[in-house]
Amino acid sequence: MSDYTLRCVLCGEEVPEQYTLACPRGHPSLLRADYAEKQLHLKNAPGIFRFSSWLPIHGTLPIDAGPVCYKSKALARELNLPNLHIGFNGYWPERGGKITTCSFKELEALPTMVRAKENTTKTLVIASAGNTARAFLQVSALTGVPVVVVVPEKAIPRLWTTVPADKACVIAVRGDYTDAIRFSREVCSLPGFIEEGGARNVARRDGMGTVMLDAAVTIGRMPDYYFQAIGSGTGGIAAWEAAVRLRADGRFGTALPSLHLSQNLPFVPMVSAWNDRRRNLIAETDMPDSQTAISRVYSDVLTNREPPYAIPGGVFDAMSATDGRMYAVSNDEACSAGTLFTGLEGIDLDPAAAVCTASLIQACESGNIDTNRTVLLNITGGGYERVREDHTLVPVQPAFCVSAGATAGQVNKELVEIVKIHE
Numbered sequence: 001m002s003d004y005t006l007r008c009v010l011c012g013e014e015v016p017e018q019y020t021l022a023c024p025r026g027h028p029s030l031l032r033a034d035y036a037e038k039q040l041h042l043k044n045a046p047g048i049f050r051f052s053s054w055l056p057i058h059g060t061l062p063i064d065a066g067p068v069c070y071k072s073k074a075l076a077r078e079l080n081l082p083n084l085h086i087g088f089n090g091y092w093p094e095r096g097g098k099i100t101t102c103s104f105k106e107l108e109a110l111p112t113m114v115r116a117k118e119n120t121t122k123t124l125v126i127a128s129a130g131n132t133a134r135a136f137l138q139v140s141a142l143t144g145v146p147v148v149v150v151v152p153e154k155a156i157p158r159l160w161t162t163v164p165a166d167k168a169c170v171i172a173v174r175g176d177y178t179d180a181i182r183f184s185r186e187v188c189s190l191p192g193f194i195e196e197g198g199a200r201n202v203a204r205r206d207g208m209g210t211v212m213l214d215a216a217v218t219i220g221r222m223p224d225y226y227f228q229a230i231g232s233g234t235g236g237i238a239a240w241e242a243a244v245r246l247r248a249d250g251r252f253g254t255a256l257p258s259l260h261l262s263q264n265l266p267f268v269p270m271v272s273a274w275n276d277r278r279r280n281l282i283a284e285t286d287m288p289d290s291q292t293a294i295s296r297v298y299s300d301v302l303t304n305r306e307p308p309y310a311i312p313g314g315v316f317d318a319m320s321a322t323d324g325r326m327y328a329v330s331n332d333e334a335c336s337a338g339t340l341f342t343g344l345e346g347i348d349l350d351p352a353a354a355v356c357t358a359s360l361i362q363a364c365e366s367g368n369i370d371t372n373r374t375v376l377l378n379i380t381g382g383g384y385e386r387v388r389e390d391h392t393l394v395p396v397q398p399a400f401c402v403s404a405g406a407t408a409g410q411v412n413k414e415l416v417e418i419v420k421i422h423e
């Protein structure tokens with residue numbers, strides 16, 4: 001149960017909550033949730049819902065997926081980081097990790113589904129290249145709340161849940177992620193559907209922000225450095241926003257953690273722009289030949305071409321406010337960091353988390369960080385091998401396929417039928 005208002009970062013004015021994603025005054029800015037409780041009080045609720053006083057929701061769900069933080073021993077020794085803490089957001093029951101879809105996207109999907117249910121009667125539409133789709137399908141499967149998920153056709157093998165997702169409608173687009181986004185906008189133009197919102201959705205950001213809250217509660221203070229691999233950078237924004245709230249709380253320190261964010265070579269647009277201290281991304285400079293670059297990365301979830309970087313309250317502001325650093329990680333560095341982590345800590349990693357681990361190794365080797373200070377390494381996904389030991393993975397099949405550039409009119413009837421059947 002939380003009491004909150006929405007505010008525009010740019011004008012500071014209050015914005016009415018109707019699953020609102022943007023300032024009604026037309027400002028190109030993120031909105032932020034302003035919580036009535038200025039000190040964090042943990043709730044007696046499962047998983048992520050322990051932090052529900054700082055989530056833009058009133059109710060909770062009986063689902064125990066949530067962030068986990070523990071102090072590293074083996075990797076800490078290897079890297080000579082005596083105060084290394086690992087935020088593990090995946091499946092690893094021995095450590096309390098109960099995210100069965102194995103990625104921190106479930107921390108975004110859980111509060112988003114509650115927020116949508118509390119503020120709109122429309123059906124959520126999510127465009128995703130993989131992990132986000134799986135997270136929303138799982139929450140739909142567990143709650144029976146319908147969702148429409150639009151993915152590029154080649155992402156279908158990544159879609160599975162641990163219980164059948166009977167109320168979800170998956171649309172496969174014969175094209176790439178950008179084509180899927182475009183088609184999801186088409187679906188949202190139909191009555192009865194609403195776009196999920198991505199970085200502009202406060203529930204998604206504050207859901208991810210629980211990784212920082214959980215770390216502060218576990219460690220007893222905010223970390224000095226926060227490491228994460230980024231595609232859109234929304235996780236970095238979320239960590240900063242959570243840290244600002246923790247600073248105002250007064251019990252967790254006064255210095256904001258410095259954001260140490262990483263991308264995967266050869267596609268590193270935000271690294272390129274930040275290293276020039278430029279607010280605006282320039283396509284020719286920051287992501288030349290982007291299609292080829294995207295096809296060559298180890299972790300394709302880190303390849304958003306339109307990240308919320310320049311927008312007020314976005315990645316540039318988060319990096320500026322925390323004196324952050326950006327790292328470009330090669331595929332080889334990511335692979336060997338992933339192998340090192342698994343060998344030392346004992347769990348398999350999502351490729352993005354391997355990129356993040358590689359950036360921490362870079363930071364240690366280059367002297368970018370004071371190795372005696374407190375580090376939070378956000379492992380944004382892992383346990384894909386471990387989850388198969390405990391669960392049968394149920395593949396999710398698309399309800400129908402459309403070609404890239406299809407219009408909403410072509411599928412209107414089918415969609416209305418599907419949603420009717422689901423009701």
Ligand SMILES: [Zn+2]
Nearest residue numbers: 008011023027
């Ligand atoms: Zn505004």
